[in-house]
Amino acid sequence: MSRDWGSLFDVDADPADLLEHFDTEWFRGRRYRHLSDERHGIERGTALVGDAVVRGYPSMPRALVLEPAVRETFEGPVAIEEKLNGYNVRVARIDGDLLAFTRSGFVCPYTTRKVEALLDAEAFFDDHPEHMLCGELVGPENPYTDHDYSEVEEVGFYVFGIRHRESGTPMGVERRLDRCETYGLDSVDHYGTYTPAAAVDVARERIDDLNARDREGVVLKSTDGKTALKYTTSAIHRADLEHAFELPFDYGRDFVFTRVIREAFQAVERGESPATIRERAQELGEAILQPAVETIRAVDRGDPVGETHTVRGDPKTIADLLSYFRDQGLELHIERDETDGNQRVVTFTKVAQSTRDKTRYYLEGGTIDE
Amino acid sequence: MSRDWGSLFDVDADPADLLEHFDTEWFRGRRYRHLSDERHGIERGTALVGDAVVRGYPSMPRALVLEPAVRETFEGPVAIEEKLNGYNVRVARIDGDLLAFTRSGFVCPYTTRKVEALLDAEAFFDDHPEHMLCGELVGPENPYTDHDYSEVEEVGFYVFGIRHRESGTPMGVERRLDRCETYGLDSVDHYGTYTPAAAVDVARERIDDLNARDREGVVLKSTDGKTALKYTTSAIHRADLEHAFELPFDYGRDFVFTRVIREAFQAVERGESPATIRERAQELGEAILQPAVETIRAVDRGDPVGETHTVRGDPKTIADLLSYFRDQGLELHIERDETDGNQRVVTFTKVAQSTRDKTRYYLEGGTIDE
Numbered sequence: 001m002s003r004d005w006g007s008l009f010d011v012d013a014d015p016a017d018l019l020e021h022f023d024t025e026w027f028r029g030r031r032y033r034h035l036s037d038e039r040h041g042i043e044r045g046t047a048l049v050g051d052a053v054v055r056g057y058p059s060m061p062r063a064l065v066l067e068p069a070v071r072e073t074f075e076g077p078v079a080i081e082e083k084l085n086g087y088n089v090r091v092a093r094i095d096g097d098l099l100a101f102t103r104s105g106f107v108c109p110y111t112t113r114k115v116e117a118l119l120d121a122e123a124f125f126d127d128h129p130e131h132m133l134c135g136e137l138v139g140p141e142n143p144y145t146d147h148d149y150s151e152v153e154e155v156g157f158y159v160f161g162i163r164h165r166e167s168g169t170p171m172g173v174e175r176r177l178d179r180c181e182t183y184g185l186d187s188v189d190h191y192g193t194y195t196p197a198a199a200v201d202v203a204r205e206r207i208d209d210l211n212a213r214d215r216e217g218v219v220l221k222s223t224d225g226k227t228a229l230k231y232t233t234s235a236i237h238r239a240d241l242e243h244a245f246e247l248p249f250d251y252g253r254d255f256v257f258t259r260v261i262r263e264a265f266q267a268v269e270r271g272e273s274p275a276t277i278r279e280r281a282q283e284l285g286e287a288i289l290q291p292a293v294e295t296i297r298a299v300d301r302g303d304p305v306g307e308t309h310t311v312r313g314d315p316k317t318i319a320d321l322l323s324y325f326r327d328q329g330l331e332l333h334i335e336r337d338e339t340d341g342n343q344r345v346v347t348f349t350k351v352a353q354s355t356r357d358k359t360r361y362y363l364e365g366g367t368i369d370e
Numbered sequence: 371m372s373r374d375w376g377s378l379f380d381v382d383a384d385p386a387d388l389l390e391h392f393d394t395e396w397f398r399g400r401r402y403r404h405l406s407d408e409r410h411g412i413e414r415g416t417a418l419v420g421d422a423v424v425r426g427y428p429s430m431p432r433a434l435v436l437e438p439a440v441r442e443t444f445e446g447p448v449a450i451e452e453k454l455n456g457y458n459v460r461v462a463r464i465d466g467d468l469l470a471f472t473r474s475g476f477v478c479p480y481t482t483r484k485v486e487a488l489l490d491a492e493a494f495f496d497d498h499p500e501h502m503l504c505g506e507l508v509g510p511e512n513p514y515t516d517h518d519y520s521e522v523e524e525v526g527f528y529v530f531g532i533r534h535r536e537s538g539t540p541m542g543v544e545r546r547l548d549r550c551e552t553y554g555l556d557s558v559d560h561y562g563t564y565t566p567a568a569a570v571d572v573a574r575e576r577i578d579d580l581n582a583r584d585r586e587g588v589v590l591k592s593t594d595g596k597t598a599l600k601y602t603t604s605a606i607h608r609a610d611l612e613h614a615f616e617l618p619f620d621y622g623r624d625f626v627f628t629r630v631i632r633e634a635f636q637a638v639e640r641g642e643s644p645a646t647i648r649e650r651a652q653e654l655g656e657a658i659l660q661p662a663v664e665t666i667r668a669v670d671r672g673d674p675v676g677e678t679h680t681v682r683g684d685p686k687t688i689a690d691l692l693s694y695f696r697d698q699g700l701e702l703h704i705e706r707d708e709t710d711g712n713q714r715v716v717t718f719t720k721v722a723q724s725t726r727d728k729t730r731y732y733l734e735g736g737t738i739d740e
Binding site: 024058059061062063065066067068069070071072073230245247252253256257258260261263264265269272277278280281282283284285286288289290292293296297300362363364365366367368369370 | 376429430431432434435437438439440441442443568576599618619623626628630631633634635637638642647648649650651652653654655656659660662663666667670691732733735736737738739740
């Protein structure tokens with residue numbers, strides 16, 4: 001590792017200081033480093049594989065009130081695309097190997113294998129060796145998130161960005177869409193490019209439609225791909241809350257306030273009537289309380305509580321993935337473990353220890369000082 | 371200040387170290403110190419007035435599931451009393467003066483004046499000079515909290531504890547009730563003393579009744595007054611949330627998770643049906659979202675947002691109180707300022723700066739990284 005990392009990342013820090021913030025991991029016998037949290041202005045998820053740099057995907061600002069946020073954020077044309085609810089993956093080809101990086105810069109063996117199977121990206125990387133594909137991995141069979149999309153049977157990868165791997169500079173929207181088409185890569189849905197004022201109206205219509213179909217939301221982008229803004233549906237706010245309050249002591253505290261705030265500003269921007277707000281409020285309450293009650297009852301019965309996922313792949317990949325989670329300190333509860341042809345299909349629960357232990361403590365008469 | 375504070379508080383710390391955690395304040399030309407946060411195991415709210423010590427009122431554990439918590443907490447008879455929704459005040463007589471300490475140990479000039487007017491406690495303190503009265507100050511006219519109790523027209527002080535001022539040791543429940551009766555002091559409602567098993571049933575019945583009347587909850591106590599447990603109604607959880615989400619960016623984040631958890635465990639302990647849980651959930655959602663929407667709309671209209679209180683008293687006391695709040699950095703918006711006989715009656719709003727500023731920021735198109 002002989003490169004001048006300080007000047008590459010355009011930071012003043014001593015290279016050794018910089019590198020000590022990176023975690024070291026191994027993938028298929030190869031050592032690499034990744035940055036789990038933003039440091040010195042370098043994006044979270046930035047990874048160093050040998051001399052190759054894979055820049056993290058930047059966090060995207062969120063609008064709470066769409067119209068003024070679009071007006072303040074964009075000066076020129078605005079492209080609108082669907083925001084999918086999966087997990088953010090960057091795919092790069094380094095020394096001939098396709099590698100899939102999760103948001104934190106971890107090279108996920110399961111995702112890498114899925115991407116190898118899903119993507120025919122050799123032609124793209126032959127022509128664009130210095131670029132990476134940024135996309136959403138979605139579908140029911142993945143070890144991180146679960147959201148059903150009717151069009152995705154097992155797993156799908158939808159490109160929403162193509163960036164220079166080392167600098168992170170995005171390709172413009174039109175060119176990126178063209179590259180996806182040329183190389184046969186799936187893209188997220190693109191709803192067209194509009195003036196900022198028109199973009200607000202189109203985004204609102206799309207949000208209504210996506211909300212009705214229980215999908216997540218939209219991303220608005222400047223045509224050079226450099227400026228982006230996300231805005232989400234009430235359906236995803238409720239889905240997030242349901243998910244969080246299934247494991248209240250693991251996720252509830254962080255999730256609930258932000259989602260309530262999104263709902264409140266959305267109701268105000270839409271100028272909703274008292275009756276509509278009441279209905280929105282009631283649905284919000286149901287999304288919060290009902291899963292929490294179900295989970296407390298499950299703990300009371302002694303059932304395992306946690307996030308349940310199904311993964312499918314060659315036995316080695318599945319074994320590696322499960323070991324990786326266990327090495328991270330996760331307690332796994334295997335619900336089903338089957339063989340389908342030459343593939344192993346495992347349904348497992350990442351046991352939510354905090355929710356299980358705290359719930360049990362209160363059910364047994366534990367008290368709280370608040 | 372020549373006393374050996376370390377040995378008095380039974381801590382190892384150097385007296386100078388101990389004292390530096392205390393804030394210095396003045397009341398009617400007299401300097402005193404108080405501890406705003408627990409330190410070295412000394413209760414928050416402990417105050418030093420000259421050589422006199424006024425121990426803080428200890429924080430009280432809360433049951434989330436009543437039956438097991440009562441079983442785990444109590445071995446002998448359990449007294450049940452009403453928990454009122456006002457603010458915790460300790461009244462002590464020091465060098466002949468009645469002083470009223472708020473939870474943090476601040477000698478509140480307004481509360482002191484109210485207590486002087488309300489309480490005829492001279493006989494009590496003549497006979498018990500080393501004790502203090504611990505009670506709840508309730509009623510619509512106070513500068514801290516507002517909860518309407520039909521029996522309280524302006525302000526009331528209800529004793530729930532009598533403690534040794536320096537050691538904090540509580541008087542037993544029966545004796546305390548007897549002292550209140552003897553000296554004509556109002557007490558919180560006492561519902562009797564029971565075996566732990568019977569106490570659970572009585573507390574549940576009382577909670578149902580208090581909930582139906584929108585009151586806060588119960589406190590269960592060992593007869594020596596040393597062990598206590600609180601448990602609250604769904605009505606107060608919702609009222610807390612309504613209050614918090616009127617000022618979401620000031621209080622919402624801290625309040626919402628804890629109240630949701632209380633509701634969830636209460637629903638489980640009561641074995642509620644899906645329909646009842648759904649109703650509880652809907653009411654919870656309404657308590658959260660509706661006030662947040664109202665506040666965003668108020669900020670949008672340019673109306674002041676914050677907690678509104680009415681105070682009544684002699685002009686000097688009212689002026690002192692308002693200066694005290696302003697000195698603390700609070701921005702006050704005076705809604706009404708009238709004279710009623712020789713009393714000044716002021717209705718003011720403690721402007722919720724965080725809610726106002728953040729709401730305005732988002733309404734003007736500000737974005738958020740999450």
